[in-house]
Amino acid sequence: MKTLATAFVFAVVVLVSGTGAQAASDAEAVTDCDRLASHGSDPERVAPGVSQSGMRKAAAIAACLADTDMQPENRRLRYLLGRAYFYSGRTEDAMPHVTYAAEAGHRQAQFVLGYIYDGGLQGVTQDRCKAETLWLRSARQGRFAALLSYPHHVVRGLFDECDIQASNEEMAGFLETAKGMASDYYRRMWTADVTADFAAYQEGN
Numbered sequence: 001m002k003t004l005a006t007a008f009v010f011a012v013v014v015l016v017s018g019t020g021a022q023a024a025s026d027a028e029a030v031t032d033c034d035r036l037a038s039h040g041s042d043p044e045r046v047a048p049g050v051s052q053s054g055m056r057k058a059a060a061i062a063a064c065l066a067d068t069d070m071q072p073e074n075r076r077l078r079y080l081l082g083r084a085y086f087y088s089g090r091t092e093d094a095m096p097h098v099t100y101a102a103e104a105g106h107r108q109a110q111f112v113l114g115y116i117y118d119g120g121l122q123g124v125t126q127d128r129c130k131a132e133t134l135w136l137r138s139a140r141q142g143r144f145a146a147l148l149s150y151p152h153h154v155v156r157g158l159f160d161e162c163d164i165q166a167s168n169e170e171m172a173g174f175l176e177t178a179k180g181m182a183s184d185y186y187r188r189m190w191t192a193d194v195t196a197d198f199a200a201y202q203e204g205n
Contacts, residue, residue, distance in 0.1 A: 032063035037080040042108040043143065044076050052087050060084035068097075075104035082109070091122040102134060110138035111146045118153075128153070129162035136165050139174050144187070147178040148194045155194075155201035168202055 030046050037060040040049020050060075064081035071077055082097030098116070101109035114134030120126030132153070138146035151171040153159050166174075175195045182188040 031067040031077065033060070033067040033077050033080050036060035036063050037084045039080075039083060039108060041145070042076075042079075044106060044108065046076070055084065055087060057084055057088045061088065073104075075101040075106040075109070078104070079106050079109040079112075083112070086116075086122065089122065091124060095124070102137075105137075105141070107138045107141040107143040107146070110134045110141075111143050111149070114138065114146070114149075118158075128158055132159045132162045132164065139166075142177060142181075144178060144181050147174040147181075148190060150174060151198050152194050155197045168205075171198065 034047035038045040038047045061084045078097045079101035082094040085094035102113045114131040117127045118131035135146045135150045178191045182191045
């Protein structure tokens with residue numbers, strides 16, 4: 001009886017594990033949406049990046065609509081659909097998809113959505129406090145641009161009206177992480193500039 005019970009548990013575990021593996025495989029599979037709309041700096045991309053000017057936007061939207069119909073909970077594809085819509089000037093269509101991806105934990109979507117709110121881009125109401133929250137979540141997942149943008153805005157007072165959620169110690173950690181990721185001249189220069197500004201900010205507080 002014990003052997004039978006053990007075999008049953010093992011079969012259930014294999015079945016569940018297999019289902020999870022299949023879901024992960026589906027999420028990582030390269031789609032036409034990926035090929036037409038991937039962002040070169042997206043840590044989760046599975047295809048080469050496509051620039052805004054190089055994107056065939058109508059084709060990207062069509063492909064991403066088809067692929068998200070098949071995988072509506074795939075955060076990467078939802079972000080890419082939002083990206084294609086946004087670059088096409090269809091902000092109202094873009095925002096729900098970028099927001100979905102950000103809330104689902106997609107660090108590139110979190111950074112981009114924060115960037116949209118920070119600048120009030122394409123008719124979106126500027127909200128730097130939303131940007132603060134989104135960039136913090138993205139930075140905590142190691143997105144390079146968020147690691148630098150968050151302390152950059154703090155030291156310049158751009159988040160002064162917000163509840164700044166990161167401590168100085170955490171922001172210093174962001175900058176150390178960014179330093180280790182700065183793989184070219186421009187990234188090293190940007191990292192050094194923000195690090196110097198942050199050091200001066202700490203001395204004055």
